Structures are given as structure tokens and as C-alpha cells.
Amino acid sequence: MQEYKSVKEGKVREIYDVGDDLVIVATDRISCFDVILKNTITDKGKVLTQMSKFWFDLTSDIVPNHMISCDMKDMPEFFRNERFEGRSMLVKKLTMLPIECIVRGYITGTAWKEYQKSGTVCKTKVAEGLVESAKFPEAIFTPSTKAEIGEHDENVSYEECIEYLEKRFPGKGKEYASKIREYSLAIYNKCADYALERGIIIADTKFEFGLDENGDVVLGDEVLTPDSSRFWDKSQYEPGRGQFSFDKQFARDWLTNNPGHSWELPEDVTKETINKYLEGYRMLTGSDLK
Numbered sequence: 001m002q003e004y005k006s007v008k009e010g011k012v013r014e015i016y017d018v019g020d021d022l023v024i025v026a027t028d029r030i031s032c033f034d035v036i037l038k039n040t041i042t043d044k045g046k047v048l049t050q051m052s053k054f055w056f057d058l059t060s061d062i063v064p065n066h067m068i069s070c071d072m073k074d075m076p077e078f079f080r081n082e083r084f085e086g087r088s089m090l091v092k093k094l095t096m097l098p099i100e101c102i103v104r105g106y107i108t109g110t111a112w113k114e115y116q117k118s119g120t121v122c123k124t125k126v127a128e129g130l131v132e133s134a135k136f137p138e139a140i141f142t143p144s145t146k147a148e149i150g151e152h153d154e155n156v157s158y159e160e161c162i163e164y165l166e167k168r169f170p171g172k173g174k175e176y177a178s179k180i181r182e183y184s185l186a187i188y189n190k191c192a193d194y195a196l197e198r199g200i201i202i203a204d205t206k207f208e209f210g211l212d213e214n215g216d217v218v219l220g221d222e223v224l225t226p227d228s229s230r231f232w233d234k235s236q237y238e239p240g241r242g243q244f245s246f247d248k249q250f251a252r253d254w255l256t257n258n259p260g261h262s263w264e265l266p267e268d269v270t271k272e273t274i275n276k277y278l279e280g281y282r283m284l285t286g287s288d289l290k
Helices: 044-059 109-118 158-168 173-196 249-257 267-285
Strands: 006-009 013-017 021-026 029-032 035-040 067-069 088-092 099-106 135-141 200-211 217-220 229-233
Touching (some): 029 044, 029 249, 044 088, 044 173, 099 173, 135 173, 158 173, 173 217, 200 267, 249 267
Antiparallel strands (some): 006 013, 013 021, 021 088, 099 135, 099 200, 200 217
């Protein structure tokens, strides 16, 4: 049996080169504020992988994606064991575009803090008179640069996004920026409508895109997971305050309220965090995690 070693490790994912394709493994690590915490969250990686698969299938009519299979029989023998079961995805190799494609349907988090100071969100003027957690008149695209581990993403305007891509892909910056904005908004709007019917508000999320061997823009990375999105409980939604959520905001809030944490969560917080992930998964997909 051929053995494989990860060729790249992100905050949560490990990437294995298996020849023509890649295997992406979602671990149970959790990162908050761009820092990998000392804790792991049991089964979190399985939620991320299975939820991404669900959304990749649902949005394949909008844009092609990099997913080939999550079935272990389709992967090299090395991955056919309990360590990788349920948390691995065989994907196409892409040349990733160095932009985080953030879509915001509601104003919260850092966007709300900026809006209070300047009336803008990620350098873009938005409607006046908004309160915390209010819905934007329409979803907005607010890109950022993609930071390395230990660094922070930097918000950029759409014009700066074009320039940033142009430096990497001369003559293609405007085209790629236009496509990823169009795809990001289309995916968000379709999935936000779907989620709302199932009791969840997708407040915001981020996407990543790459280029396939033909130079076409393809959706990659993860899609609409509790790590990359804010999922709010529709039944408890009330503008003007923070919201009950099904994502890692619970862990973020604990860290914010306990400044002497040393980047470690207590056991009750880790349990509550995975319970929120699992409940969100059930509501969105209609089934329990397998």
C-alpha cells in the first residue's frame, strides 16, 4: 500500500497529493480569530466535509466545483480507514485564486463594528440607519486577501480585488474578479433562500475559487460550513442584537469574554460547539451526520 503525507496543512484541513487529484481531509481542529486552538472538536471535520458535499451538489448548476467523490472506495487504499472516514474528499487540482470571496446578507461581526465607526462595510458605503444583525437590502460582495496561517486577511474593495488578481494573472484580473463576484452572489442567494425555508438564516459566508486545467473558474475549498459561515436560528432572529447561531461564534464569544484563555476552550464549550454544528447540519440537510 502506498503511503501519503500531507503536502499542505491549513488551520483545519490537510491536503494530500495523490497524483492527478488531491485528497482534502478536514480535521477536528478549530481556529478562531486566525489562531488554531489547543482543543479539538470531536466529529467537526466530518460535519465540514459532509456539509460541503451537500452544498457542492446543490450549487453545481451555478458553477462547476472541484469535488470528485467522498466515497472511500474512490480513494487510494491509504485513506480507507477510520482515521479518514467521513472527513475526506477527493478533488480536482486547481490553481487557487488568492481571494476570499465574502458575501454578507446581514450586518454583524467586524462589518458591524466598521459600520458603527464609518458607515461603511469593507470600505464600501452601505444603507444608512442599519442596526446590528439587520438584513442588507441585497447581499453584498466584500472580498479580502487570503492570509497565511498566523496572519490576518485584509479587506479590499472590488477595484482593489481586480488589481490584486491582475498582478497574479496579467490580463485576467477584471474577468476573474467579475466571475467570482457573480458566482459568489448567485450561490449565496440560492442557498440562503434554501436555508431560510429550513429555519436557518445564513448571515454571511466565504467562498474560494480556482482555475482548472482549462483555465475555467471552479468553486473549491469548503462551502457554507459552520466554519466559513454564520448560521442563525430564524425562530429567534431579532435585529438590534447578537443572534443565536449554529456555528463557531459560540466559541469565539467565549474567547472574547475570557481574555485569559490561552487559546484553550473548556470541555463544556467544546461539547456545546459540536452540538451546534450537528443541529445546523440536521436542519439544513434533513438528516443526521453519518
